[in-house]
Amino acid sequence: MWEIVKSGGWLMVPIIACSIVALGIILERMWALQKKRVIPKHLVAQVWHWEKNQQLDRERIQTIRAGSPLGRVLAAGIAARDKEREVMRENIEETGRHVVHELERYLNTLGTIAAITPLLGLLGTVIGMIKVFANLTTHGVGNIPSLAGGISEALITTAAGLVVAIPTLMFYRYYRGRVDELVVYMEEEAIKLLEVMHGKRPTDSLKDAGPEEDVA
Numbered sequence: 001m002w003e004i005v006k007s008g009g010w011l012m013v014p015i016i017a018c019s020i021v022a023l024g025i026i027l028e029r030m031w032a033l034q035k036k037r038v039i040p041k042h043l044v045a046q047v048w049h050w051e052k053n054q055q056l057d058r059e060r061i062q063t064i065r066a067g068s069p070l071g072r073v074l075a076a077g078i079a080a081r082d083k084e085r086e087v088m089r090e091n092i093e094e095t096g097r098h099v100v101h102e103l104e105r106y107l108n109t110l111g112t113i114a115a116i117t118p119l120l121g122l123l124g125t126v127i128g129m130i131k132v133f134a135n136l137t138t139h140g141v142g143n144i145p146s147l148a149g150g151i152s153e154a155l156i157t158t159a160a161g162l163v164v165a166i167p168t169l170m171f172y173r174y175y176r177g178r179v180d181e182l183v184v185y186m187e188e189e190a191i192k193l194l195e196v197m198h199g200k201r202p203t204d205s206l207k208d209a210g211p212e213e214d215v216a
Contacts, residue, residue, distance in 0.1 A: 009124060009127065009128070009153045009156075009157060011120055011121075011123060011124040011127070011157050012124075012156070012157060012160060014120055015117055015120050015121065015157065015160045015161055015164055016160075018113045018116070018117050018120070018164055019117075019163075019164045021109070021113060022110060022113045022114075022164065022167075022168045022171075025106045025107075025109060025110045026110070026168075026171045028106065029105075029106060029107070029110075029171075029175050032103075032105075033103065033175060033178050033179065033182065035182065035185075037068060038068060038069045038070060038103070038182050038185075038186075039068065039069075039070045039182065039185050039186060039189065040067065040068050040070065040071070043064070043067075043068070043070060043071065043074065043189065044074065044189050044192045044193050044196065047064065047074060047078065047193065047196075048196045048197075051081070051196075051197070056078065061075050061078055061079065062075075064078070069099045069102065069103060069182075069186070070185075070186050070189055072095055072098075072099055073092055073095050073096050073099055073186055073189075073190055074092075074189070074190065074193050075095075076091040076092055076094070076095035076096075077089075077091055077092040077190065077193050077194065077197070078193075078197075079091065081197045085194060085198050088194060088197065088198070089194060092190045092193075092194075096183075096186065096187075096190070099186070100179070100183055103179045103182060103183070104179055107172060107175055107176060107179070110168060110171065110172045110175070111169075111172045113164070113165075113168050114165050114168040114169035114172050115165075117161045117162075117164040117165040117168070118161045118162060118165045119161070120157070120161050121157045121158040121159070121160060121161020121162060121165075122158065122161070123157070124153060124154060124156070124157020124158060124160075124161070125154040125155075125157060125158045126154075127153070127154075127157075128151060128152070128153035128154025128155075128157065129151075129154050131153065132151055132154070
């Protein structure tokens with residue numbers, strides 16, 4: 001393996017570095033974007049239960065805020081529960097924008113890696129072919145080992161760039177869709193909070209208002 005990497009030339013170094021960074025982001029986002037971590041089940045029902053029993057004090061609000069991204073959104077609305085509905089909605093939307101930004105953390109980096117690693121491989125191909133033609137000019141077609149080395153460098157860097165880029169792009173697209181899905185669920189839960197706080201009555205389906213079973 002080391003011989004293959006070595007024969008790929010110095011451009012293998014940034015390609016390998018990109019693969020390590022991409023793997024770290026993929027694993028971190030896989031943990032952070034689990035549905036049960038982002039959207040705990042029955043959280044709105046729990047909030048309404050505390051509110052109905054006048055137990056929704058500052059300590060519980062802080063617990064809700066620290067518990068999950070959805071909790072941060074709901075806590076922003078709860079803080080304005082005694083104000084008008086529009087004020088509560090604005091608090092939720094403002095906090096929601098920050099939460100969505102955090103859910104998308106590192107995804108731009110992942111997309112950048114997916115885009116640049118094929119280009120690094122292509123650059124390695126170009127450099128390898130330049131070496132091949134330089135050897136042809138200097139030594140003619142008789143120096144087979146030198147020609148093979150340049151062609152090998154060109155092929156290895158191209159393959160390495162694609163090996164890193166293909167799975168990275170797949171995970172980038174997957175996590176983008178995952179974030180969009182979670183945002184929709186959070187919007188639904190925030191609407192339920194608005195309804196129960198300003199309607200002052202739980203809906204019939206509130207007990208089962210949590211999102212679908214976690215598939216992560």
